[in-house]
Amino acid sequence: MDLLKKKIQDEGKVLSESVLKVDSFLNHQIDPILMQKIGEEFAARFADAGITKILTIESSGIAPATMTGLVLGVPVIFARKRKSLTLTDHLYSAEVYSFTKKETSEISVSKDFITSDDVVLMMDDFLANGQAALGLLSIAEQAKAKVAGVGIVIEKGFQNGSSQIRERGFNVESLAIIESLADGQVTFKEEVVS
Numbered sequence: 001m002d003l004l005k006k007k008i009q010d011e012g013k014v015l016s017e018s019v020l021k022v023d024s025f026l027n028h029q030i031d032p033i034l035m036q037k038i039g040e041e042f043a044a045r046f047a048d049a050g051i052t053k054i055l056t057i058e059s060s061g062i063a064p065a066t067m068t069g070l071v072l073g074v075p076v077i078f079a080r081k082r083k084s085l086t087l088t089d090h091l092y093s094a095e096v097y098s099f100t101k102k103e104t105s106e107i108s109v110s111k112d113f114i115t116s117d118d119v120v121l122m123m124d125d126f127l128a129n130g131q132a133a134l135g136l137l138s139i140a141e142q143a144k145a146k147v148a149g150v151g152i153v154i155e156k157g158f159q160n161g162s163s164q165i166r167e168r169g170f171n172v173e174s175l176a177i178i179e180s181l182a183d184g185q186v187t188f189k190e191e192v193v194s
């Protein structure tokens with residue numbers, strides 16, 4: 001998605017060889033027009049998937065997921081992160097380990113909002129090692145919902161998240177795939193047009 005790549009080149013800050021800061025439009029301040037275009041793009045890519053729900057994680061997945069839900073006309077659920085759960089009866093939950101933060105958190109979704117009748121699109125702002133997306137997939141599995149695929153705004157192609165997800169047989173659509181953050185430069189993966 002050229003508009004997104006341009007925004008990343010113009011406003012993204014390369015903090016290290018593995019971390020890109022995009023606080024000015026995605027992770028802190030949000031650019032609503034860009035989010036709208038992102039929503040339209042995901043809706044087009046998953047137009048024929050029969051999606052009934054979108055599932056993301058708080059907090060930065062919510063903006064792009066909501067815009068996609070608006071275009072597709074379906075509800076958006078965000079998994080909640082919490083340190084410890086006391087009442088797990090009415091929740092689907094999964095443990096998510098963050099290699100970046102070196103901590104495990106538990107994510108959970110109420111059983112009220114995803115059922116075996118649903119076709120769910122997973123979404124997130126970043127895909128790094130894929131642990132968050134795998135947690136969302138586990139929740140969809142627990143609900144016996146059908147998985148339409150995974151929609152990612154920015155994929156770090158040099159980490160193994162997308163292969164982890166594809167190995168499990170799921171389609172991953174990433175709007176921008178970063179090949180490298182070496183030398184303070186963002187280099188995108190060339191798109192293969194089929």
Ligand code: G4P
Nearest residue numbers: 019020022058059060098099100126127128129130131132
């Ligand atoms: P993983 O789920 O793919 O394995 O990723 P990881 O544990 O490494 O990511 C932990 C958090 O860091 C996630 O946000 C993720 O979106 C974010 N993240 C990972 N790599 C980058 C990066 O290069 N740049 C930025 N800006 N964020 C990155 P989170 O803690 O869930 O926070 P939020 O959703 O509230 O923003």
Ligand code: NA
Nearest residue numbers: 060061125126
């Ligand atoms: Na995130």
Ligand code: NA
Nearest residue numbers: 027060125126
């Ligand atoms: Na984030």
